[in-house]
Amino acid sequence: MNHSVTPCPATVHAIELRQAALYWLAVPDPAQKAAGVRLLAQQWQQGLLALDADHALQAGLTCPIPGRPQRPLLVAPLSVPRRSMANVEGRAVLLHALAHIEFNAINLALDALWRFAGMPAAYYADWLQVAAEEALHFSLLQAHLMSQGFAYGDFPAHDSLWELAEKTQHDVLARIALVPRTMEARGLDASPPMRAKLAQAGDHAAAAILDTILRDEIG
Template identity: 55%
Template sequence: MHTTAPRELRQAALHCLLVADPDAKVAGVRALWQARHPSDDTPPLPVDSQACLAAPAVPLPGRPARPRLVVPQAVPPRSPFTTEGHAALLHAICHIEFNAINLALDALWRFAGMPAEFYDDWLRVAAEEAEHFSLLRGHLRTLPGPDGAAWDYGDFDAHDGLWTMCERTAGDPVARMALVPRTLEARGLDATPLIQAKLRRVGTPAAQQSCAVLDIILRDEVGHVAIGNHWYRWLCARAGLDPVAHYRYLVDAYRAPRLKPPFNTAARQRAGFSAEELAFLAQHVV
């Protein structure tokens, strides 16, 4: 990371995206939020919405050497009914939240020509994902490992499905909004209550704390999916596209994973999915 951070929001987001150390990335996102929302008379960090920023020569995103990334099928099932299984489940969600920080930062720097509100929305998402990651990692560090030491982020294998779709949609903001926040991340709205139900059956104080953290994440993720819905529809309207019909096209064109019920209809409604979209989802499980 350079000693002098950029003095413009989108460049600063790219700068932060390149940071590999998770603690430094979280600190960088918090600093970005504070710079954009100063508590004193300092002018907020400006945003240049029109600049077409060049991708860096190094691979994106910056990430630590661990966890080891494997294909999704190589990640074993994560039952919370054992101490190690509980830790592995938390680790998997922690990895999703770390990826989500990077996804939000990537949307911030990559797509030029959007309203300033677009960049502020994704900065908010990055800041909240950073808090989710910190909560989960802090809780993971309280769970004892087999050698008596606590678990930490990086101790289990993980997969890279979220970032893979981020790369596929790098050239199309409509596809990015459709297939990352309102498809892959919206799956979390469906999955979280099911995970919490299992944790409640475990019934230990650690499992209860996991449920409490997931309550915070679910609350915020509804807002994140709503942001994806808003900007997907805005982009479709700008391009003269029907959002429901175009969504089906994008799912096929970008080989998006197939969604499976049950769907958290109430959370999806709060996130802004229309009745037509929910009916389409129920009738055409993609």
């Protein structure tokens, strides 16, 4: 099995799917990453990307993964701010938590794409679809936060999902089992009751975003 090291972002533009996934995983800017992943999915659907499933890739040593912005501040789960529907900021805390889950879900999907060689083509296609859906969700949430005067990174968040990814980096079956955990975490915030509370509070745009997330979650 051949090995190759993929350089940091801004030094390579891959035309092979798994190399491209590693490239975008290392990009720290959330908006750039989300847009790039959605474009990557389009390129794959148009047949513009090759797939080398047998090639063992290695991340660049000077390029940490996942690429993440300096904010949000990562804290213990119990230190994450409480959420309230009583005011705009409280609802922003809720949507920020959901955006953080979606951002981590993008990284989890990209990591599953590049890290595990020797899988069927459908495995890579499925994870790419997941990454693209999460990228859409993140973009919708980020845009809505900005319309309310906030942005991703404004509130502390925890790192539990990526910590699980690190624990499963050598076991593809364990990584696949992370999917229900990710969905469970999202479900705490994107549940129908939460959607109803947002609508009741008058934030119909946020409720519509949760409709999209719930629709994609069901499949």
